[in-house]
Amino acid sequence: MAELRQSRRRLTVTLTAGIAALAGLGRFLRPRPAPQREIISAPLADIPADSALVFREERVAIVRNESGYYALSLVCTHLGCTVSVGASGLFCPCHGSIFDKNGGVVRGPATRPLPRLTVAVRGDRLVVSG
Numbered sequence: 001m002a003e004l005r006q007s008r009r010r011l012t013v014t015l016t017a018g019i020a021a022l023a024g025l026g027r028f029l030r031p032r033p034a035p036q037r038e039i040i041s042a043p044l045a046d047i048p049a050d051s052a053l054v055f056r057e058e059r060v061a062i063v064r065n066e067s068g069y070y071a072l073s074l075v076c077t078h079l080g081c082t083v084s085v086g087a088s089g090l091f092c093p094c095h096g097s098i099f100d101k102n103g104g105v106v107r108g109p110a111t112r113p114l115p116r117l118t119v120a121v122r123g124d125r126l127v128v129s130g
């Protein structure tokens with residue numbers, strides 16, 4: 001009887017150690033989010049009110065409205081062309097997708113909104129990262 005109890009205890013300890021090891025291993029197997037890198041930084045004074053400051057080469061638009069600042073990726077979510085920013089909105093010249101000023105899809109073929117990038121005010125500059 002004592003031998004059976006000892007065997008059960010050993011099995012319990014072994015199972016507990018195995019579960020703990022798997023849980024620890026799982027921590028390393030989960031994909032980690034890619035670290036954000038700084039894409040651009042612009043003087044706050046250069047960002048026009050109720051308009052957008054476009055960085056064509058970096059394919060980023062910084063928008064300033066009554067609530068503050070946000071940045072949109074100008075990489076079209078359809079097939080990756082660069083979206084143009086005009087007075088009437090955001091337009092992809094490749095296949096004609098149209099996005100609103102918040103990046104939402106107005107007309108396809110794109111089905112996903114333009115991604116928002118992370119912005120942070122550092123001193124007198126706005127830093128965009130993603």
Ligand code: FES
Pocket residue numbers: 076077078079080081092093094095096097108109110
């Ligand atoms: S790549 Fe923009 S609509 Fe196709």
